[in-house]
Amino acid sequence: MLPTDLLIHRLNGEEIVPKRLPLDEKILAIAEELITLFQEARHGTKGELNRQLQALEGEETDYRLKRGLAHLLNGAFSTFETVSPLDPTMLRERVFALSAQKIPSAIETQNTIDQVAEQLSQELNSEVFPEQVKTGLYADLPENQILIEFEAPTPEALVHRYNLSQVQGVFYRASHMVINAHRNDPGQYKLLFRYMKLFQLMTYIEGDADHGFTLTIDGPTSLFKPSTRYGLAIAKLLPALLHVTRWSLAAELQINDSYSGKTRQGRFAIDSDCGLISHYPPGKTYDSLLEEGFVDRWNKAKTEWRLEREVDLIPIPGSVMIPDFRIVHPDGRTFLVEIVGYWRPEYLRKKFSQVRQSGRDDLILAVSERLNLEKAGVRIADTPARIVWFKDQLLPKAVLEVLER
Template sequence: MLTSELLQYTLKDGQVRPKQLKATPKNLDLAREIIEIFEQHVGLMRRDLQEALQTLEGESTDYRTKRGLAHILSTEHSTFEPITPLEPIQLRERVFLHAAKRGPIDTHSDQTLQELAHQIGQEVGLVLTADQIREGLYADLPERHYLTSFEAPDPETLLDRFNTAQAQGIFYRAYDLKLTAFRNSQAEYKYLFKFLKLFGLMTYIEGDQDTGFTITVDGPTSLFSASTRYGLSMAKLLPALLNVSKWNLTATLKPRSLDIMSGEDSLSYSLDSQCGLRSHYKKGQIFDSALEESFATKWQKAKTEWVLEKEVDLLPVPGSVMIPDFRITHPDGRSYVLEVIGYWRPEYLKRKFQQLRKVDCENLIIAVSDRLNLGETGVDLKDLPVKVVFFKGSLQPKAVLELLEK
């Protein structure tokens, strides 16, 4: 995504509007020119690439647009790596040890560096050159990394990614977000809810599949201490939302959080499914946590007829909805759904267990981590109308299978 200093937006009637680049010949030519600069610098240092990009900027007033396009290419389409036969830290240690014995080393003297390269090469069993010593001393600095590979997007794709990134940046400093999703397929709802869980967003969901869902998400500036990481997680939700058919949202922002001088107490940003933005996310299988991914991997190795599936139907809850993490089926027709409850804050757990009491599902299993301090939640698991399995550390298939076979 774009850094805060690369974001561009305007204000009108209390509405924040991020800059968008249309696919005009001029913008397409600019995107193509920046892509070509990256292609020409494969195998060269980052500093050479940066110099070429600075030359492109010149004294133009749209430098932030050019830097934004280059930032996307640099972070999402490029691989930068140090290239040196000897790790820079190890090389510096040896050079400094030699300098301590023989005095200051003139790094501009090829003869001196070649002698040093020969000595260090003998110590480590490598053939080194003066240039490798000169360049390798600080090869771990980012500007000395080499552009080792570049996957060039087409100009239209780059402009699409720039536009989405500008919109994402609005959520860095959002106070809250109200999202309405309606007339979507069950698969799309599941896709959206999975990403809400994946990014660890604090949400309150109301509604049902027939009438639609209203989702309220607390933003980073609503927290006691504004969290940059949480703001990024909120911004990551937008590309997932763009893969859903019908929705609209309104984000509330504090003027000060955007460094905007405004007479308004709050600003807003509205968006809907007709916005024209395009997602770069693929609709593939995702796991909500490393805990779930580890469990699924272990299940594949377990010797059992029970089949573990990631795609699970929504479970209706009065006024809301629940998405279990897994479905477990047996060839004889038996079927269960599994919800893994790892480590969460007490406030979240209270709402979670209140939700579980309302679920009308006899074949629901919950796996509860022993890391949870259930005393703080005031929850008595004996009251829950579901099957419970406890686990320490990571969830093991054996514990779930033993419960299934009872």
């Protein structure tokens, strides 16, 4: 994403309007020029690349636009690494130790460096040349790191990324946010809720898959002390939200007034017709190798029961439960399967609490025998779900035995 100094917003009353670039000939030409510069900078240093970027900015007034596009290319599409025959820290220690044996004058400094590099090269049995010693001495400094890989985007993709980043920057100062998602595919909801859990957002969820969900999220400025890290987490949620077909979002903001120096209220609203493009993948097929292995074994099992990956969401007070699988019989019987293989006590207590609150009598819990449920304060006897125990692999036979009972 973009740092605060590269965000370009304007105010329309209390409404904040982020900068959006058009996909016109001029903007695409700028994007293509920057992409070409990065492509030609491969195998060169970051310092040299930065000097070329500064020269490209020149005295033009659109320097913040170019700097923002370059920032995205630098962070999202480039890989810089320290290239040195030896660890630079160890190399400096050796060079300084040898240099300490001499007290050169200012005129002799370069000669001394050359002599030390030559001596160290000889000590290493000529595996490292003197010139490599000198270049590797400070190879770990950011400006000396080498651009070893650049995955060039199209100019259109770069502009889309820029527009998304400008909108994401709005949420750095969010104090409160409400998302309404309307009658979407359960798989889209599931992906969205997974990202919310990944970014550890404080969310209250109401609704169901048939009518839609309302997600109320506390922003970074609603905490006791504003948290930039939490603001970034909210901003990271937006690309995930773009995978949902129908939604709207309204946020309350704390804006710093540059004239008065005080903080005032602001607003921002956006919906699924915003035209932004997500760079997040649409989601992994499976959450874990445990789930993937279970599906592979089920497909080989001889049974009439059909295993389905995407299932309905189960609303519970203030949250939602997303079972891993649904098992369907030709006669119409269905069961939901949830795999519990994660060991953290907080997770276990929350998971079993969700099962109790769900009120479902068609739920099968597959529980790892390696979990210390007693230490986590979880009692199986209090759980209405059917229990299947497993060790390293969840076997279809164990689940089918429960179904037959």
